[in-house]
Amino acid sequence: MKGKSLVSITDYxxxxxxxxxxxxxxxxxxxxxxxxxxxxxATLFFxxxxxxxxxxxxAANRLGARVIGFSDAATSSTSKGETLKDTIKMVSNYADVxxxxxxIEGAARYASxxxxxxxxxxxxxxNQHPTQTMLxxxxxxxxxxxxxxxNITMVGDLKYGRTVHSLIMAMSHFSPTFNFVAPIELAMPExxxxxxxxxxxxxxxxxxxxxxxxxxxxxxxxxxxQKERFSDLMEYERVKNVYTLCASMLENTRPNxxxxxxxxRVGEIANDVDDTPQAYYFQQAKNGMYARQAVICDALGLx
Amino acid sequence: xxxxxxxxxxxxxxEGTVIDHIPSDKLFKVIAILNLxxxxxxxxxxxxxDSAKLGKKAIIKISEKFLEQTEVNxxxxxxxxxxxxxxxxxxVVEKMALNYPQEVVxxxxxxxxxxxxxNEPMKTKFRQLHPSAETYVCHYCEKTVDVEDIVVL
Numbered sequence: 397m398k399g400k401s402l403v404s405i406t407d408y409x410x411x412x413x414x415x416x417x418x419x420x421x422x423x424x425x426x427x428x429x430x431x432x433x434x435x436x437x438a439t440l441f442f443x444x445x446x447x448x449x450x451x452x453x454x455a456a457n458r459l460g461a462r463v464i465g466f467s468d469a470a471t472s473s474t475s476k477g478e479t480l481k482d483t484i485k486m487v488s489n490y491a492d493v494x495x496x497x498x499x500i501e502g503a504a505r506y507a508s509x510x511x512x513x514x515x516x517x518x519x520x521x522x523n524q525h526p527t528q529t530m531l532x533x534x535x536x537x538x539x540x541x542x543x544x545x546x547n548i549t550m551v552g553d554l555k556y557g558r559t560v561h562s563l564i565m566a567m568s569h570f571s572p573t574f575n576f577v578a579p580i581e582l583a584m585p586e587x588x589x590x591x592x593x594x595x596x597x598x599x600x601x602x603x604x605x606x607x608x609x610x611x612x613x614x615x616x617x618x619x620x621x622q623k624e625r626f627s628d629l630m631e632y633e634r635v636k637n638v639y640t641l642c643a644s645m646l647e648n649t650r651p652n653x654x655x656x657x658x659x660x661r662v663g664e665i666a667n668d669v670d671d672t673p674q675a676y677y678f679q680q681a682k683n684g685m686y687a688r689q690a691v692i693c694d695a696l697g698l699x
Numbered sequence: 700x701x702x703x704x705x706x707x708x709x710x711x712x713x714e715g716t717v718i719d720h721i722p723s724d725k726l727f728k729v730i731a732i733l734n735l736x737x738x739x740x741x742x743x744x745x746x747x748x749d750s751a752k753l754g755k756k757a758i759i760k761i762s763e764k765f766l767e768q769t770e771v772n773x774x775x776x777x778x779x780x781x782x783x784x785x786x787x788x789x790x791v792v793e794k795m796a797l798n799y800p801q802e803v804v805x806x807x808x809x810x811x812x813x814x815x816x817x818n819e820p821m822k823t824k825f826r827q828l829h830p831s832a833e834t835y836v837c838h839y840c841e842k843t844v845d846v847e848d849i850v851v852l
Binding site for chain 2: 404479480481499500501502503505506520521522523524587
């Protein structure tokens with residue numbers, strides 16, 4: 397049986413999303429179950445990412461699986477010039493499911509085509525990171541009690557930020573409203589705005605994170621503004637402070653409003669926000685484990 | 700259409716396919732995209748021929764070979780206004796319309812240097828963004844490319 401790979405969030409239908417989220421909810425109640433006893437999960441990190449790898453490996457371990465793999469391509473035969481295809485073929489002989497992260501874009505899609513073992517994409521360069529999207533959806537559902545009709549304000553680097561792009565695609569099933577707050581240099585690409593128009597999703601482009609916008613938001617999704625995206629460093633210094641969230645900006649929010657961030661943050665959320673009831677990014681990160689437990693089980697056809 | 704009295708710069712074709720009205724600077728790309736260097740048919744090319752419409756045009760005549768619609772569609776990526784005629788016994792028996800292909804495998808280079816197709820020995824694959832769009836999406840890295848920027852492998 398060919399397993400069900402998750403390479404891009406668009407590989408999941410609305411039903412797939414709902415099924416995986418409901419499994420994740422079960423894992424939240426009881427994260428330690430022996431569902432994967434006797435299974436081997438490979439985690440192939442051609443590019444190091446400790447945060448994501450630990451989340452996947454903990455997910456697998458808590459379900460009773462054995463984990464094999466590497467955390468850096470330097471310690472794999474890739475450094476000897478082996479093709480990705482050969483590495484995947486070899487690992488397919490051993491593992492029941494392969495979690496992989498690669499700096500090359502499209503690597504996970506290609507891997508899913510050269511093996512029958514299901515592939516879970518744990519990030520391929522600037523392209524896709526679908527389990528991040530699943531944990532974002534899980535967190536939205538957890539904090540709002542629903543996925544439908546949520547007002548989401550995305551702030552920061554909306555041009556290169558893959559998490560916001562994937563979140564738009566995934567939320568498109570649930571009639572959301574979006575506010576895109578970004579400097580011109582990092583504005584939401586036309587491609588995604590066109591997607592919203594085609595799917596009748598209301599959105600507005602904004603340059604400022606005003607009290608007005610925050611007051612009408614259910615989910616405030618902050619992202620990191622990366623210095624290397626700017627050719628003009630003066631512009632970076634100006635822009636990074638415009639999009640810094642601090643506790644005083646959260647005084648008149650909706651009671652259900654939560655602040656999310658894919659982490660790591662740099663300066664875009666001030667430390668004083670951590671103590672507000674709206675701060676939710678650390679719980680969000682924890683949810684990654686439940687979401688990944690559900691994705692792994694789904695890939696193996698167990699939910 | 701019969702042969703008129705106008706002097707032909709490229710010999711008339713008895714049986715086969717004629718690709719006419721190719722912009723001259725696109726000739727070699729069309730040859731590449733159709734992989735003509737690996738056919739055994741007799742082929743004649745005209746290059747920098749005078750054209751009222753294009754200024755300079757190119758023409759390809761492939762003897763004893765009748766292009767399939769899927770092959771013809773690849774030409775659309777490079778020369779969307781080319782005219783393709785099927786010739787039998789010196790007569791045009793079919794004019795083939797050029798449509799952008801929905802999918803192209805192993806033909807178009809991905810412009811993203813970080814794409815897996817530029818880092819592994821493998822075929823590229825692009826699909827049309829949506830019907831009638833002049834934009835293609837890389838099946839692997841999901842980056843888009845406009846038809847006018849397409850680079851043939």
